[in-house]
Amino acid sequence: MDKNFATRRRxxxxxxxxxxxLAALAPLFVKNVYIQNILVLTLMYAxxxxxxxxxxxxxxxxxLGHALYFGIGAYTTELLFTKFGVLPWFGMLAGGVIxxxxxxxxxxxxxxxxxxYFVIATIVIAEIGLLLFQNWEWAGAAMGIxxxxxxxxxxxxxxxxxxxxxxxxxxxxxxxxxxxxWWLEDSKWGFWWRAVKDNPExxxxxxxxxxxxxxxxxxxxxxxxxxxxxFYAQFLAYIDPESVMGFQFSLLMALxxxxxxxxxxxxPVLGAAILIPMTxxxxxxxxxxxxxxxxxxxxxxxxxISLALPQGLVSLFSRSxxxxxxx
Amino acid sequence: MGLLYGLIAVGxxxxxGLMDVTNFAHGEFLMIAMYASFFLFxxxxxxxxxxxxxxxxxxxVFGAVIYLLVVRFAMRAKxxxxxxxxxxxxxxxxxMRGLAQLFFTPDYRSIPQSWLGGKTxxxxxxFLPEPQLVGALVSIAAxxxxxxxxxxxxxxxxxxxxxxxxxxxxxxGIDKNRVFAFGWGLGAALVGLAGAIMAVFFYIYPDVxxxxxLIAYVTVALGGFGSVFGAFAGGIIVGLVEAVTALMLPPSxxxxxxxxxxxxxxxxxxRGLFGSM
Numbered sequence: 380m381d382k383n384f385a386t387r388r389r390x391x392x393x394x395x396x397x398x399x400x401l402a403a404l405a406p407l408f409v410k411n412v413y414i415q416n417i418l419v420l421t422l423m424y425a426x427x428x429x430x431x432x433x434x435x436x437x438x439x440x441x442x443l444g445h446a447l448y449f450g451i452g453a454y455t456t457e458l459l460f461t462k463f464g465v466l467p468w469f470g471m472l473a474g475g476v477i478x479x480x481x482x483x484x485x486x487x488x489x490x491x492x493x494x495x496y497f498v499i500a501t502i503v504i505a506e507i508g509l510l511l512f513q514n515w516e517w518a519g520a521a522m523g524i525x526x527x528x529x530x531x532x533x534x535x536x537x538x539x540x541x542x543x544x545x546x547x548x549x550x551x552x553x554x555x556x557x558x559x560x561w562w563l564e565d566s567k568w569g570f571w572w573r574a575v576k577d578n579p580e581x582x583x584x585x586x587x588x589x590x591x592x593x594x595x596x597x598x599x600x601x602x603x604x605x606x607x608x609x610f611y612a613q614f615l616a617y618i619d620p621e622s623v624m625g626f627q628f629s630l631l632m633a634l635x636x637x638x639x640x641x642x643x644x645x646x647p648v649l650g651a652a653i654l655i656p657m658t659x660x661x662x663x664x665x666x667x668x669x670x671x672x673x674x675x676x677x678x679x680x681x682x683x684i685s686l687a688l689p690q691g692l693v694s695l696f697s698r699s700x701x702x703x704x705x706x
Numbered sequence: 707m708g709l710l711y712g713l714i715a716v717g718x719x720x721x722x723g724l725m726d727v728t729n730f731a732h733g734e735f736l737m738i739a740m741y742a743s744f745f746l747f748x749x750x751x752x753x754x755x756x757x758x759x760x761x762x763x764x765x766x767v768f769g770a771v772i773y774l775l776v777v778r779f780a781m782r783a784k785x786x787x788x789x790x791x792x793x794x795x796x797x798x799x800x801x802m803r804g805l806a807q808l809f810f811t812p813d814y815r816s817i818p819q820s821w822l823g824g825k826t827x828x829x830x831x832x833f834l835p836e837p838q839l840v841g842a843l844v845s846i847a848a849x850x851x852x853x854x855x856x857x858x859x860x861x862x863x864x865x866x867x868x869x870x871x872x873x874x875x876x877x878x879g880i881d882k883n884r885v886f887a888f889g890w891g892l893g894a895a896l897v898g899l900a901g902a903i904m905a906v907f908f909y910i911y912p913d914v915x916x917x918x919x920l921i922a923y924v925t926v927a928l929g930g931f932g933s934v935f936g937a938f939a940g941g942i943i944v945g946l947v948e949a950v951t952a953l954m955l956p957p958s959x960x961x962x963x964x965x966x967x968x969x970x971x972x973x974x975x976x977r978g979l980f981g982s983m
Contacts, residue, residue: 441788488973494788495728496972499927503965506920510962626920630796637789674804681797686779689790 388565391644395561399554406543413663415542419614421655422549423607428635428647429556430603435633436642437560437569438596439576440490443629444501445604447508448478450624452605453612454512457524471609478605479598486597490590505629512620523619526612545614552610553648556603560644563599572596576642604632638684640691649692712941713845713903714918715925716852717896719937722926725889726869727781728788730795731772732922733915734802735894739765739901740910741806744815747905755840758902762895769894770887772798777890778883799915806912814909841903848896849938855892856934865889921961924968930978939979943967 456470574582639650856862929936951963
């Protein structure tokens, strides 16, 4: 069993390295800016969903308020950049740290709640954040912030002519989120989280400090999501409260992990790889009429996948593998 | 206003609170009910007040059909039941919004002249808008009816028993799907009633449900899952808190008070005010 686990982990790492290398070569073949754009978004959602999965999938604390951390990352970076001229790289780290601190501050009262009460509390706190930012004049209120163009440079993490730098950053972020998950899976924390998810009382009685392990998961998860938010803000060069902190965003972040397989290493990547291109393509091919057909198709697919594969798309792989083993 | 939130929440309390099924499409049920009474008014000139029972009946069928066609299968999921329910109903909500955009266009609509619209009544020197007043009365009646229904009839007991232990219920000859389909129908009918009354004084557009749905979830959770009376009390508290916040903060921040009160309540009582779960 232990040997299997170790082999599986080594294989996961090799597969990830190969996939990352292939992805890194993709821009050599994909010159179309529109498709490059889809690739950037896919990688970004994979990274976000991977981070969300740490708290909600592994540790089992379903959060539908992660847009809060995403927005904090985006706003910290842009406020520091536009008001104080701080380079986005520092803003990104600052946003991550602030989000992690807030996540732990909120965790203190929140982690006492169970089930629906917890989920609704996460939705509500993100909504409060949204309303506060919409009314915060200094931060641009509901109008948001337009990031001034200062020319292409890695220093300012701003590129107008090409999408490739964004692509590589998103890829890097996705790899980092994946690697952190991979690493945590086999660490003391990873085992604690799964124990907390399955049966908190039993875990507590065996010496797992349930509260601290939830806090750890929340902090890591919030930090990574905030870095994603900072990236998104630089990528779009424009942010407003609704588009970075809206409730829809919390759901969009959770969706790839849920469809791909919640609490699994590959679920978020797989889910994002299928869901995001599909979303973008339906939007541009049948959404142009503005008549909502794209929404119907999109919604129907979500219903179909959640109903057909409650354990997510990854279960397709494990199922075929299980068959192969018995043969 | 609070009682109106209560009326929206009571249907949700039935589905979300008593059957323990997450329904993220509740706001869209409201939206569809509002369109239904709008079209009954424009094409047949039936006043929303008269068409309310009609809309509620139609919504009953709609809710039961949604349960039988979709939600039934979401409840069967053995793994991740909660997430499957959340995202199945979320997907449904998107489909409904898309359909509304397709057939009704994204335009804002309103019912121009109805019996109640824009009229006020003076009670002891205080002017109250009539539609809200009717809404409040209907809401109280709906709560009383539901309370009686859940606690005093065989069906209510069957519903609670089915949530507690579907297996045991099957042994005594109760069909789980029939009970839950009926419950969904009833929940949808109640929100249909709310939609018909709200159509009188709110703009109607495909996304209208989303803004009320979140407050409805908060209302139900504030009162506590599993309690009809809790949802009623939650509705009144939410309405009062909103009115008070509106006096102290700019109108765009009025919901902050509601959310803050929810957080405060669950930190002190993690099961809501009257929750049993």
